[in-house]
Amino acid sequence: MGRLFGTDGVRGVANADLTAELALGLSVAAAHVLAEAGTFEGHRPTAVVGRDPRASGEFLEAAVVAGLASAGVDVLRVGVLPTPAVAYLTGALGADIGVMLSASHNAMPDNGVKFFARGGHKLADELEDRIETVYEQHRTGEPWARPTGAGVGRISDYAEGFDRYVAHLIGVLPNRLDGLKVVLDEAHGAAAHVSPEAFARAGAEVVTIGAEPDGLNINDGCGSTHLSLLRAAVVEHGADLGIAHDGDADRCLAVDGAGEEIDGDQILAVLALAMREAGQLRKGTVVGTVMSNLGFKIAMEREGIQLVQTAVGDRYVLESMKAEGYALGGEQSGHVIVLDHATTGDGTLTGLMLAARVAATGRSLADLAGVMERLPQVLVNVPDVDKSRVSTSPELATAVAEAERELGATGRVLLRQSGTEPLVRVMVEAADIEQARAVAGRLADVVKSALG
Incomplete structure (x- = not known):
């Protein structure tokens, strides 16, 4: 399984990549991992769950809430609110988990799941990795520990969040x-x-x-x-x-x-x-x-x-x-x-x-x-290449060095792999926009030939 978490949570086409089953499983896994980390020690855990207005957020919210409650977490649904509002309320209400359902600036068919730790902070990489591991263990057959009776989580709406x-x-x-x-x-x-x-x-x-x-x-x-x-x-x-x-x-x-x-x-x-x-x-x-x-x-x-x-x-x-x-x-x-x-x-x-x-x-x-002058910046996205080799290709390194010599002190080159999409981003800055475009175009061609 490839890494589910990108630079900003788990995203994909709702009901295709990001299914109700995945959202539910990740929520249960998050509850178990945070419990193992001692987040819930000595008290009954609480989660704040919000979403953006995407139609898919309705069923994904239901899945996340069901997963958390089934893991013994009390849930406060805050409805449609911004991501920073969910983060703020997670901290202000003393909740142990925050969950936001959104794909941010992505088009409507996409959606995403983003977790916050106590205080409203994004989860550390190691916790996200652990959530993925626990989720995969369950998906391949290892059963969850499930509370029963009064141990299951309770669900309520928190309209005061707005x-x-x-x-x-x-x-x-x-x-x-x-x-x-x-x-x-x-x-x-x-x-x-x-x-x-x-x-x-x-x-x-x-x-x-x-x-x-x-x-x-x-x-x-x-x-x-x-x-x-x-x-x-x-x-x-x-x-x-x-x-x-x-x-x-x-x-x-x-x-x-x-x-x-x-x-x-x-x-x-x-x-x-x-x-x-x-x-x-x-x-x-x-x-x-x-x-x-x-x-x-x-x-x-x-x-x-x-x-x-x-x-x-x-x-x-x-x-x-x-x-x-x-x-x-x-x-x-x-x-x-x-x-x-x-x-x-x-x-x-x-x-x-x-x-x-x-x-x-x-x-x-x-x-x-006007305190700053925005220098011309050209960004070219190069798809369908092996982005993992962007920092190790000798051909690319030579091309970048030549471009940097051409631009001198008034320009800059940056090649990096996208954290959310299968492509390489080529960014060039220069005092002159036409020079920036020309250099970016040449580098994009080298990326295609070297990594394609």
């Missing part, structure tokens, strides 16, 4: 948003009701698009992966800024008043300066990934802020932040973690904090984001 999460978001804002007009694109996803409510309670005038989920339209031509509707809406309504979430609202991208995109690196730059001014940027450091734009690195160096870069994936950003005590980190894709207020990327919180900075300074988002 208000408790929104109150948390409002409570951590440094200032109100009165006087701002904000367009929110909710991707017909998990934040369709939470995010507009939070922005409105914070004082903003809110216009919403993509906020009518029907179970089938999540991420469909809208949200953080399709910004054209948001750009047009911001200009049409004369808004100060626009905020776009993905399906589970753990990420945030923005649009300025002129309809221009503000990506995750630019958002991090704005928040880093705001947090340093407030004395909240611990160790004067922000954490990014190897995919962070070179312009972001240059801007942080100029501003006297240290940039630590990790492997791609918000879990690796979070690991670095927790290990070293950093307060802010994130990815170009819009996963931004403010560790004092969230244990994972929180798109609604990020959008609120970005809007709060605009409101507090009286400056436009375009002006604030």
